[in-house]
Amino acid sequence: MNDASPNPWLVLRTRSRQENVVQEVLRQRQIHSYLPKHREAAKPTETALFPGYIFVQPRPEQVSALRTVRGSCGLLMSCGRHAQVAANDVLAIRIMVGSGAPLDVHADLVAGQPMEVIAGPFKHAQGQFVSVGRQRRLVINLHLIGRGLSVEIDAAHVRPLANAA
Template identity: 30%
Template sequence: MESLLEVSDAGLVAAVNAFERGRGWAKAAPLPWYAVRVKSNFEWVTATMLRDKGFQEFLPVYRAKVRWSDRVKETEKPLFPGYVFCRFEAEQKLPIISTPGVVQVVGVGKQPVPIDDQEMDAIRKVVRSGGPSMPWPYLQVGERVLVEKGPLKGMEGILVQVKSKCRIVVTISLLHRGIAAEVERDWVRPVPGSPSSSSHRI
């Protein structure tokens, strides 16, 4: 009798393992990203407090040179000044708006509007790449390209040219703001259907 129970238990475990490998257990969808408007120079303070409350926050920064009276110092600055990105349920925004430094959650009226997932993925990919990046004016027109090589491989954006350097601009439509990251010209190819104008020259 004992051996039959052992076989039965072993069969049950095997069946469960097979189910997990084949179909997997249902996973909860990740919470949407929202743009949180904060007071000037409160980006780091607010981001830290949101993290301490248990929220997943994201404060994208870039390295910039600041000239002082006697020297030039390199420091970190927000890529989107005045904003911190955070994941949460829209119906449970009270802990967000009660955080020191928060002005509002970006949306329509009092209803928060989530950031497009592809736009957030692109911004996070630029930051993770570790390459040079900087804030950039929002662009709606230009040659849309796909990066085929380098740390930004697989990302789409708008190609601009500054002197001899090429940059790919990715934007957050809801904020009408963007950032630019440097790429090699032979790393990108046009996306079918993009405007025929080759690039913006600045």
């Protein structure tokens, strides 16, 4: 679970419902990866938090091997290059998933003010603070895969990021 690797986080797309198969192949090939999962209220098993995507942190010599992973559809591209996800975003997802709190994934969220959590189980996570109805939510937008991750959080537990203008 150590994300201190100098290698960037990339996004590997998977075929429908093949996330676990791909994750196992990556494990066997010793390619560092992260498949965030959550438990939906209506389902007894854990499911992929972002269906169709797995975060990978391959060493440079492992990147070409990602093309032959059974169940995968290749790396997500942006402007002709492998799309990268900031290590802070992956860390924030790990913190939120690890908390055990109910999470919602959103495909279309309006960007809000950048915030940092300063207290509670999500301490150190960064994201955008938005209002969803009467509930206050911390939202981590993953622009590269067109999704956002949100969790209920007490407004007293967040503060604006110092470098946000």
